[in-house]
Amino acid sequence: MLAVKTYNNDQNIFRREMRLMGNRFEISVVGNDSVWADNCVDAAVAEINRVEKLLSTFSDDSxxxxxxxxxxxxxxxxxxxxxxxxxxxxxxxxxxxxxxxxxxxxxxxxxxxxxxxxxxxxxxxxxxxxxxxxxxxxxxxxxxxxxGFGGLSKGYAADRAKYILQLMGVSSGVINAGGDLLTWGLQPDHTPWTIASADPDRESQPFSNINISNMAVATSGNFEKNVTISNKKYMHNVDAKKGFPISVLKSVSIVSPTAELSDAMATPVMTMGVNAGLYLINQLQQLACVIIDDHDRVYTSKEVNYLS
CATH class of the missing domain: 1.10.3980.10 (ApbE-like superfamily)
Incomplete structure (x- = not known):
């Protein structure tokens, strides 16, 4: 079922939340026809399910x-x-x-x-x-x-869903793929889609509003993804070369033109650390990042000034 948020200019945000690819997805489209919006979201969900099957490592025939x-x-x-x-x-x-x-x-x-x-x-x-x-x-x-494509499959599925929605005439929308966001167009009041970036320990105190219209943002963090083994806590991110958990950074958010790229780059920058991560992102066009270390210090790439 679609949730609806109505604006004065007759444009609505139609939103549906569901579980896909093992994550909470929320798809929002801007329009004025609920039946049309429902069909559009159905098509996006079908595409996400197709991508999941395509990249599955559990199906014998994949x-x-x-x-x-x-x-x-x-x-x-x-x-x-x-x-x-x-x-x-x-x-x-x-x-x-x-x-x-x-x-x-x-x-x-x-x-x-x-x-x-x-x-x-x-x-x-x-x-x-x-x-x-x-x-x-x-x-x-x-x-x-x-x-395996766990490092980018969620982002790729979101990009594909956006492509399908645009083919169906959705000129503005948001796909929330497990906390990673992909947006295009403008809000019904003609303002850009934005996110308020905050310290995970002080979520009510954003330090920056970042314009993410026609961009994607993905976050990798040690603050919420962890497992307990033998009464010891291990963080979600593991250095692929060394095979043991990493620390130092609390979270990394990557802003780029595609959800696939943002999804793929977030964890590597998390692994690389502040200096190497910022250096890398600052060399690349159309990429930006916000990094928070385990002392709650905030670091931003040079592009954040332009996106804010």
Missing amino acids: RINEINRNAGVKPVKVNAEIFRLVERALKISELTFGTFDITYNAIDRNVEPSKIERKSVKFTNYKNVHIDEAKTTVFLTEKGMRI
């Missing part, structure tokens, strides 16, 4: 599983969509010096992280993913290697 099963054996031919996703993921890995990596080695998740041996993560190396554009094939060169 192409991603086919790639993983043939690790160290042979290249696997994939469709253009999967090929481009892998290609973009490898470029982000190069950009972040391997901090972002879609490769992994299956390990026992019940094993305490401090006891994970280096050999259990030795196959985490994007350089061992070989792609052939002419043949549209993907080959994992080492047996035991696997790939």
